[in-house]
Amino acid sequence: MKLSHLRPRFRFTFFQRQFLSHLLLSMLILVLLAAGFTYYMKQRTFDNETEELAGVSKGIVRLLAKDGDDPTSALQAYRTLLAERRTSFILLDQAGEIAYRDPKMPGALRGKAFLDELRSHISDTKDNESFIVERGTEEPWVVVYRQTKLKPQKTELHLFVFSPLHGIQETMEALNQALIYMIVVIFVLAVAVSWLFSRSMSASILSLRRTTRQIAAGDYAARSTVRRSDELGELAGDFNSMARQLELALHKLQQFETRRRHFIMDVTHELRTPLTSIRGIIEGLKNDLVPSPEERANYYGIIEKETFRLIRLINGLLDMEKIESGLITLNKKRTPLKELFEIVHESLEVLIEEKRLHILIECEPDLQVYADYDRLMQILINLVKNSIQFTAYGTIRLTGSETETHTVIVIADTGRGMSKEELSLIWERFYKADPSRSKSNSETGLGLSIVKQLVEAHAGTIGADSTPGIGTSFMIALPKTDRAASKDGEAG
Ligand SMILES: Nc1ncnc2c1ncn2[C@@H]1O[C@H](COP(=O)(O)OP(=O)(O)OP(=O)(O)O)[C@@H](O)[C@H]1O
Ligand SMILES: [Mg+2]
Structure with a gap:
């Protein structure tokens, strides 16, 4: 079963999600605000009414407290005033029976239910406290309670003063009206603002997506143009640096491929040249084309x-392959450099004598070099052999010195020297200044590139300086310790 069947048919886009969530949030805030405001308004009206009724109850109590005549007559005078304010009152005795009732009390409140409601509040209501009595669909009534004593018998009475919570209906209607207008305005504003917000976000995401597709299609130079200060902007920045890395890696891969192809071409060429000449000589010898024994001996020499x-x-x-793929292990030890120079001198003595050259060793006997003995020997022999090869007369100078962190070796000759262009090419594989000489001198053109790789495997550096007709000098710096080597690596 395909997963796509399980997907809902309708999918919200990122923009729709953002937009809806903004909208819902603003609506929620609005509803909460409206509810809070309505509650506050109701409470305010209720408090005002309670205050007013408490004032009235105080007046009634004062009238009842007057000595002398029947206080109810005073009450009768007072109630006309109250009737205008839609305020009524009732007095209950200790037993909860009606002691006095405002004759102008609305008919709706004359039922038993209202009386029972009042009685139920007697025990748990303090003086001047108020409560609400709901009467069906009509306005609710605010009732203020107070205890009082009727002179002269000092009979205890319960006074309830009440009036409808008037104005609340109108206030609420006005408030609702205002709220509806507010909701419409805020809704329009919320739609506009959340649309703008969501659009800018989804536009950035769509742009990033476009760039991703470009890269996936092989256009590694594509970059995101999203410029924002938030996480999306950071994502675009990270994305661009990833694209840069990808482009770089691809470039390196292409370079590697080109180098590999050149290498194979060079190797084939280098192998074919001697093989062709060997085959030519063998053909000649086989067909008896070289009758003279001396010449034959000469050709055998060339074959060899x-x-x-x-x-x-x-x-x-x-x-080279071994060094490049990191297969050589360097067994680094401290060795006196001067000893190494002397061994190089001895092993190349024959070649030096042949060309009547001089070797000069300048090195303190206690100067140590930290390197793999055999590999350093290979480096020195290669360089000194080159000097012998390219020097007609004069001196080859081997110098050893040290800095705080490195041992420095210089091999200088008074040979033919090299031009700047030539100097820049000598580290390349198969490079020989004069390819035509290759046959006679049996050069491979690999010597210096192996030397360079070996020095670098020691975390060292090698450089060359040369003046045509004057001479050449090679300078090697090898770190004295592994710590110095790793510091170099970090700096580099
Ligand atoms: N001391 C030197 N003086 C002048 N030219 C030099 C010197 N050392 C190297 N070269 C130049 O650099 C080229 C490359 O040297 P490298 O040692 O890599 O190869 P090679 O000596 O030609 O071959 P191989 O070392 O395999 O016999 C040489 O052919 C030569 O032209
Ligand atoms: Mg060489």
Whole structure:
């Protein structure tokens, strides 16, 4: 069963959700405000009425307290005044029976139900306290209670003064009218404001979505144009930096692919050149095209040299692959640098003598270098061999020194030197200044790129300086400790 069948047919869009929630919220606030206001207004009217009735009850009590004549006659005079204000009163005796009733009391209140209601309040109502008595559909009545004594017998009486909560109906109607107008106005405002808010939000989201689709379709240069100061703006910022990373990664991948293709082309070329020359010589020898034994010996020599070059080439490539994929493990130890220089000198003695060159070692005997012995040897031999190779006469100087954090090795010669352009190319694989010399000198053009990778595997740096016709110097700096190396890494 497909999941899509389970989805509701109608889906709220983000905009609709936002819009509705804003609207509902403003309506809710409005209803709560209206309810609160209505309650407050009712309470105010009730309090005012209670105050007024308390005043009336005070007057009645004062009249009843007068000595002498029948107080009820005084009450009769008073009640005309009260009738105009729609106020009535009743006096109940201790037994709850009517002691005196305002003759102008409305007929609706003359029933037993009203009396019972009043009686029920006698025990739990304090003086001047009020309560509400509902009479069906009519206005509610506010009743104020008071205890009093009738002279001369000092009979205790319960006085109830009451009047309809007049004006409340009208007030409520006016209030409702005003509320309806307010609701309409606020509704229109809420619709407008929430529409604006929701639209700006959903516009940002839609724009982000468009950019996401562009990127998904392969357009890695696409960027979100959403500019906001809220979380959506931050999301757009994060999105853009993600897109930048993606673009960068793709670029690197493309570069890697191009390099890989060039590498394969270079390797094939480098392997084919010696193989072609070997095959040519073998063909010649097989068909007896070289009768003289000296010449034959010469050709065998070339075959041997080319075979060695092929072996060196393959070893070099394997070495590079190992370093590049991090497969070599460096067994770093502290070794006196001067000793290393002397071993390099000894192992290349034959080549140096052959070209009548001089080697000069300048290094304190106690200067230590922190490196993998075999790999550092490989580096030094490669560099000194190059110097021998490209120097016709003069001196090759090996210098060792130190800074606070690094051991510095300089290999300087008085050879042919290099131009700036050449100097910028020497670290590349298979680069040789003079490709035509490759056959005779059995160069692979891998030496310096292996050297550079080895130095970098030690977290060190290597640089070269050269002047055509004057000489070349290579400078290596190796960190003295692993801590110095990691600091370099962080800085870099
Ligand atoms: N000391 C130097 N003086 C002048 N040129 C140099 C020197 N060292 C290197 N080069 C130039 O840099 C090129 C690259 O050197 P690299 O050691 O990588 O390869 P190579 O010496 O040609 O081959 P291999 O080291 O495999 O025999 C050399 O062919 C040469 O042109
Ligand atoms: Mg070399």
